[in-house]
Amino acid sequence: MPAQILIIEDNPANMALMVYLLNAFGYGAHSATDGEKGWEAAQQEAFDLILCDVHLPKRDGYEIVRLLKSNPKLQTIPVIAVTALAMVGDREKMLEAGFDSYIGKPIEPTTFVSQIEEFLPPELRTRRLPEGHSAPGTDSASAATVPRELKGATILVVDDTPVNRELIRSTLEPFGCSLLFAENVQQGLQRAQNDRFDLILCDLHMPNEDGFSFIRRLRTNPRLADIPFMFLTASSGRDNDPDEALTLGAARFLRRPIDPQVLVDHIKACLQESDEGEAPPRSD
Template sequence: MSATILTIEDNPDNLALMVYILEAFDFRVETATDGHKGLETASRVNPDLILCDIQMPEMDGYQVIRHLKDDTRLAHIPVIAVTAFAMEADSQKIKRAGFDGYITKPIEPEDFVEQIRTFLPSAKVRNQESSFVAPASVEQNKKTVLVVDDQPVNLELATSLLEHYGYRVLRAQGMKKARMILRDGVPDLILSDVCMDDGNGYDFIRVVKAEPALQDVPFIFLTSTAICETERAKGLALGADKFLFRPMEPQQLLREVEQCMNRNGPRQ
C-alpha cells in the first residue's frame, strides 16, 4: 500500500503543485486548505506524513504542530514544514516547534519527493517505489515534449510528471516563447494550453501546422477554460490529436501523451 500524505496548504497553486507531484509518484494524498481542516483530516485518516504550510490565516503552522504533538493519537506522525522563510533563525524556530524537517518554497519538483522520502516508513517507500515504473518506450527512447502555457504552475506540473518518466521537456511561457523554441528544433510532441496572455492556442496550432517540418508533430490541447464540446471540436478540426480538460489525473495525462507518441487510437 502506498503511503498516505496529508498536505495542509492555503495557497491553491502551491497545493496543486504538491498534489500533482505526489500523485504522479503514486502516493495517496489528502488535502486541507487551513489548519482546522488539517487537524480534522489528520484525526480521520491517520496519515503516514503531514506537509504543513507555516503562514496560514486563523491557525498557522506553529499552532497546527502544537495540536498534533499534544494529541497522543497523532504525535507519532512526522510533520514537515513547508515555508518561504529559509533563514537560519527560521529553521531553528521550526525545529524547536516540533517539526521533523522543512522544505522551502518555491518547491523544486525534481527534489520534492526525495526530500520527503526519508520521513516515510521504509515499507511504504519500498512499495511506492516498486509500483512506479516508467513506460518501456520512454526508457528506450528519450523523447522531447514542448509544453506551452502562460501559467508557471501549469508548466511545473507538466514538467514534474514528464521528466520523471524520462521525457526531455522544453517549457514555453506563452506562444511567443514557444515559436522561438520551435525555430531551434522539432519536438516529438507539443502539449499546449488554449487561452494564454499573448494569444490563443488555436492561433498557435495554425502556425505549427503551416510549417512542413512541424505538420506531423502530435499536438495535444490541455485546458481548464475552453471546456465545452464546441471548443474541443474546433481544436480537433485545426489538427490537434487530443483536446483534454483539466483537472486530469497525472497517470491519465501520461497515457494520453504515450498514445499520441505511438499514434494509437482516435483523435479526441
C-alpha cells in the same frame, strides 16, 4: 484507499504546486489556508499525513504541531514542516517543536513526493510506475531506464501557468527530453517557426488565443503541419473538446491532473507513432 494528506499553507502558488503533485500521484490532497482552518480540519477529518508551513496567519506552525502532538487522537499523525526557513538551527528548532521532518522551499517537484512518502506506510503509497521504470527525478533513474523514444526528444510546451510548466519540466527532463517553453499562442508560433520540435504539448485554455487557435494556425503552415501535437488541459471544459481537438489533428487530448508516468507513456507512444508514420487519434 490512498493516503489523505492535509496541506496547511497560505501561499497560493505553493499550495497549488503541492496539491498538483499529490493529486498527480493519486493522493487525496486537502487544503487549509491558515493555521486556524488547518487545526479545525485536523480535528474533523482523518489524515494520514500533515504538511504545514511555519509562518501562517492566526496560528503558526509551531502552535499547530504543539496542539497535534498533545492530542492523544492526533499525535501519531506525521507532521512535516514545509518552509523557507533556512537559518542555522532552524531545522533543529522545528524537530524539537515536534515536526517529524522538514522540507525546504522552494519545493523541488522531482523529489517532493518521494520525500513525503517516507512517512507513509507502504500500503498507503500509490506509486504506480510500471516495472522497469524509475520515478522521474529519483536517483535510481539511469540510462537503462530512460525510454529510448524520449531520450533526446525536443518538446515545445505552450502553457500560461508557471506551475503547469514546472510540473512538465520536472516530469520530462529526467527522461532526457529537451524542453522549450512558450506562455501563449503567439510565443508558441514564434518558437515553432524558429526551432524544430519532435512534439508540441499545449494547454487548451489560455488568454487571447486558445490551444485550438494554435493548432489551426500550425496546420496551415506546410513546414509545421506535421509536428505531433498533444493537448494537456484542465478537466473543466466542453464535453466535445476532445472530439474537436482530434478533428483538428491532435494526437492526444489529456486532462489534468494526470499521473506523471501516464503522461510519459502517452508522449512516448505519440513519438513512436510519428516515427512509424502512424498517428491514430486518441483522447483520455
